[in-house]
Amino acid sequence: MTLGTWLALFVALVLAAELVRLLRQRAMRQERWRRFFRHRTTTWGLGILAFLVIVALAAPLIAPFDPNKQLDIVHLTNHPPSWTFLLGTDGVSRDVWSRTVFGARVSLGIGALGAFVAVALGTFVGAVAGYYQRWVDAVLMRGVDVGLALPRIFILLMAVALWDGLPFAALIIVIGLTSWFGTSRLVRAEVLSLRQRDFVVAARALGAGSGRVIFRHVLPNAAAPIIVSAALGVGNVLLLEASLSFLGIGVKPPDPTWGNMIADNAPSIYTAPWSTLFPGLAISFVILSLNAVADGVRDALDPREEAA
Amino acid sequence: MTTPGAPPPLPPVLLRVSNLKTYFVTEHGKGTARAVDDVSFDLYPGETLGIVGESGCGKTVTSLSILRLVPEPPGHVLPGSLIEFEGRNLLALPAPELRAVRGNQIAMIFQEPMTSLNPVFTIGDQIAEAAIIHQHLSRRAARARAIEMLRLVGIPDPDERVDHYPHQLSGGMRQRVMIAMALVCHPKVLIADEPTTALDVTIQAQILELLDRLQHELGMSVLLITHDLGVVAGHADRVVVMYAGRVVETAPTDALFDRPTHPYTEGLLAAVPRIDAPRTRLHAIPGQVPAATAWPSGCRFHPRCPYAWDKCAAQEPPLLETGTAGHTARCWLVSEPARKVSKQ
Numbered sequence: 001m002t003l004g005t006w007l008a009l010f011v012a013l014v015l016a017a018e019l020v021r022l023l024r025q026r027a028m029r030q031e032r033w034r035r036f037f038r039h040r041t042t043t044w045g046l047g048i049l050a051f052l053v054i055v056a057l058a059a060p061l062i063a064p065f066d067p068n069k070q071l072d073i074v075h076l077t078n079h080p081p082s083w084t085f086l087l088g089t090d091g092v093s094r095d096v097w098s099r100t101v102f103g104a105r106v107s108l109g110i111g112a113l114g115a116f117v118a119v120a121l122g123t124f125v126g127a128v129a130g131y132y133q134r135w136v137d138a139v140l141m142r143g144v145d146v147g148l149a150l151p152r153i154f155i156l157l158m159a160v161a162l163w164d165g166l167p168f169a170a171l172i173i174v175i176g177l178t179s180w181f182g183t184s185r186l187v188r189a190e191v192l193s194l195r196q197r198d199f200v201v202a203a204r205a206l207g208a209g210s211g212r213v214i215f216r217h218v219l220p221n222a223a224a225p226i227i228v229s230a231a232l233g234v235g236n237v238l239l240l241e242a243s244l245s246f247l248g249i250g251v252k253p254p255d256p257t258w259g260n261m262i263a264d265n266a267p268s269i270y271t272a273p274w275s276t277l278f279p280g281l282a283i284s285f286v287i288l289s290l291n292a293v294a295d296g297v298r299d300a301l302d303p304r305e306e307a308a
Numbered sequence: 309m310t311t312p313g314a315p316p317p318l319p320p321v322l323l324r325v326s327n328l329k330t331y332f333v334t335e336h337g338k339g340t341a342r343a344v345d346d347v348s349f350d351l352y353p354g355e356t357l358g359i360v361g362e363s364g365c366g367k368t369v370t371s372l373s374i375l376r377l378v379p380e381p382p383g384h385v386l387p388g389s390l391i392e393f394e395g396r397n398l399l400a401l402p403a404p405e406l407r408a409v410r411g412n413q414i415a416m417i418f419q420e421p422m423t424s425l426n427p428v429f430t431i432g433d434q435i436a437e438a439a440i441i442h443q444h445l446s447r448r449a450a451r452a453r454a455i456e457m458l459r460l461v462g463i464p465d466p467d468e469r470v471d472h473y474p475h476q477l478s479g480g481m482r483q484r485v486m487i488a489m490a491l492v493c494h495p496k497v498l499i500a501d502e503p504t505t506a507l508d509v510t511i512q513a514q515i516l517e518l519l520d521r522l523q524h525e526l527g528m529s530v531l532l533i534t535h536d537l538g539v540v541a542g543h544a545d546r547v548v549v550m551y552a553g554r555v556v557e558t559a560p561t562d563a564l565f566d567r568p569t570h571p572y573t574e575g576l577l578a579a580v581p582r583i584d585a586p587r588t589r590l591h592a593i594p595g596q597v598p599a600a601t602a603w604p605s606g607c608r609f610h611p612r613c614p615y616a617w618d619k620c621a622a623q624e625p626p627l628l629e630t631g632t633a634g635h636t637a638r639c640w641l642v643s644e645p646a647r648k649v650s651k652q
Contacts, residue, residue: 198423205375206411206438206489220428
């Protein structure tokens with residue numbers, strides 16, 4: 001680690017903290033966002049996510065080494081953490097810290113975009129099935145049953161086999177397209193109960209069309225489970241990406257992702273735990289922070305929660 | 309109001325419901341609930357028509373059928389039914405045209421102000437919604453309109469209240485908000501389905517007075533659905549009494565209270581507590597409304613009727629003219645008044 005990278009890391013920390021402080025300050029003016037910041041965990045979660053995003057964006061400044069470079073394959077394999085190699089080196093003498101920092105780019109990107117695609121699609125299908133019921137529901141939900149019954153890895157393997165050299169965007173889409181089934185069931189169940197509510201009949205009596213009823217009246221009331229499922233979805237996608245990398249069909253090596261770092265270094269987990277521990281911790285932090293933030297968003301969206 | 313005696317010239321009908329039949333298929337096809345079975349009535353411009361009956365008589369299904377809000381399945385309106393609004397059959401209207409009528413020409417307020425407002429939007433947003441849908445107002449203009457409506461329905465501090473959420477308001481306030489939502493486009497017909505049932509008595513009176521005032525100011529017709537004859541007495545011009553999915557009596561309000569003709573109406577009136585009568589046990593009509601899957605044969609009221617004789621069980625009477633203008637009753641007693649001898 002050089003002075004420059006330490007400095008960059010410090011700046012990233014300060015920036016994240018300052019960002020959260022500013023957001024919090026602005027939020028205090030509005031009732032709804034005050035509820036968001038009510039729990040301390042939400043604030044911390046937001047801070048950690050902000051920090052990780054900044055790190056991902058500024059990766060070249062914060063990483064002291066080229067993440068893919070084998071520094072000294074003879075002397076520096078599985079070097080334990082030290083001042084030079086903050087998180088140690090892996091089995092082929094690559095700097096774990098640099099790889100974790102660069103891995104944030106791919107992992108966070110795939111996680112966020114993949115979960116977004118999955119939740120958007122799942123919400124749409126679930127809302128349509130739950131609202132229109134009858135044959136629409138039957139067809140869509142049998143499709144979901146099929147989707148849930150097919151092993152996801154198998155579908156992904158097929159996609160990879162059919163599409164040689166899967167580009168990054170395609171990987172995200174394929175992950176998104178195979179991850180929405182659970183969300184759609186959840187949303188459908190919510191919509192089934194919400195569509196019977198009096199205010200939905202009242203909205204229709206006012207002349208609102210189906211689209212308006214679904215998107216303005218039904219879905220906002222189902223926001224809490226959707227957001228929670230999105231937060232959990234990011235975690236799932238991160239893990240899925242890890243297992244894909246493990247099978248060698250995810251992001252192409254040597255580019256680092258948290259998932260493939262764990263997969264690559266799993267054999268040395270007893271002798272050199274640092275090379276799997278830190279990417280694993282990074283995944284855990286993201287998932288925990290997302291859950292904390294999701295709780296806050298849920299509170300912010302529910303006006304019945306009185307401000308404390 | 310129609311005066312008895314000389315028939316007044318009738319204005320053109322605004323909303324005509326004729327031969328409305330709304331049936332529900334019960335689960336597993338065990339039977340068909342004939343919730344509304346051949347109901348007809350007319351609503352004239354500017355009048356208040358009360359629809360009265362016990363729970364389970366088909367009042368609410370009638371009102372939902374008018375705007376085609378009956379959930380399908382299990383419900384369906386049978387062919388041959390007609391709901392004519394300004395010359396157009398609403399039952400045959402394509403969906404976009406129907407939506408243009410809902411909330412714009414015919415609006416509705418519901419029984420439960422607690423659950424009929426969307427909990428996650430401010431009341432201002434909800435009042436503005438109809439104006440945005442039908443009049444394509446900008447958000448700013450719609451908000452101004454919402455504030456104006458809140459003022460109209462008598463909510464204090466409308467500028468502040470417009471940003472409140474439903475849970476921050478009392479039941480009476482919420483019902484005022486519901487009324488504001490319904491009236492934002494100045495509809496020609498307001499269907500009020502038990503607008504005061506969920507409210508306590510003093511608030512009831514305020515809400516009904518508000519409806520009267522707004523009806524006067526906006527010149528609309530009101531279809532007032534209630535089980536409370538007291539509400540009808542004070543606020544309706546004419547009354548339709550429903551029993552078991554049928555209209556059993558229609559009359560101008562005064563005529564109905566002076567000379568109730570159908571034994572069911574008589575029973576309902578006897579069940580109203582009176583301040584000017586000696587305090588005795590309140591009268592109750594024996595039994596309950598039968599299940600809609602199995603209406604009795606003949607006159608549907610005969611199992612509960614104190615005057616019923618064999619003809620009543622065998623043959624259902626049509627709506628018979630009582631001799632007073634606009635007063636009809638579905639009872640054989642109209643043609644055979646001598647039979648009016650109580651069995652009890």
